[in-house]
Amino acid sequence: MEIEIKIRLHTEEDTLKLERALGGVSESSEDQDNVFFDGAHKELISSRLVFRIRVIKKSGQDPVAVVALKGNAVLVNGIATVEEEEEFIDTDVAMRLIADPNLILEAAQTHRLLNKIVERVPCANGYSHVGRFRNIRHKYQWQGYTVEIDRTKYPHGTAYEIEIESTNPELAKARL
Numbered sequence: 001m002e003i004e005i006k007i008r009l010h011t012e013e014d015t016l017k018l019e020r021a022l023g024g025v026s027e028s029s030e031d032q033d034n035v036f037f038d039g040a041h042k043e044l045i046s047s048r049l050v051f052r053i054r055v056i057k058k059s060g061q062d063p064v065a066v067v068a069l070k071g072n073a074v075l076v077n078g079i080a081t082v083e084e085e086e087e088f089i090d091t092d093v094a095m096r097l098i099a100d101p102n103l104i105l106e107a108a109q110t111h112r113l114l115n116k117i118v119e120r121v122p123c124a125n126g127y128s129h130v131g132r133f134r135n136i137r138h139k140y141q142w143q144g145y146t147v148e149i150d151r152t153k154y155p156h157g158t159a160y161e162i163e164i165e166s167t168n169p170e171l172a173k174a175r176l
Contacts, residue, residue, distance in 0.1 A: 002084040002165065005173050009160035015149060022147060026138035031057040035098050036131040039123025047121050048072055053094050065094030067113045079169045087113040101127040145172055
């Protein structure tokens with residue numbers, strides 16, 4: 001179970017002000033390519049599930065890829081609770097699946113989480129992309145929390161968001 005505080009920021013200027021207040025220099029940065037999949041008849045979305053492959057690039061390191069299955073998301077007063085399971089996947093395999101979602105069934109034969117996804121919600125007519133966005137994430141340490149500041153690039157513009165994972169989100173939110 002993932003529990004995190006999610007707060008939208010309005011502008012790049014607001015985001016820069018927050019980053020300066022956190023010390024100005026991030027602990028780390030990630031360039032994330034997020035690709036979402038579903039079946040031809042929206043089988044996963046109909047089951048309140050999200051299937052994503054994320055390719056993460058950190059400066060000076062080889063990219064890594066992660067498969068995620070999320071479900072039953074609830075957002076109340078800026079606190080998001082979601083069932084989430086993630087597992088690394090070979091980056092070359094991830095790139096092939098992104099290029100051709102029809103390979104997901106084949107890849108599921110050797111990848112535990114992909115296998116769970118295709119068994120839990122069979123998509124008889126295969127898989128396709130249902131969305132994609134790029135996210136630049138900067139991580140800061142603040143009062144014992146890891147604060148993630150995201151700049152999410154969509155075709156229609158950029159969204160700015162703070163995320164803090166916490167086992168006690170009400171306390172973290174009050175401190176923030």
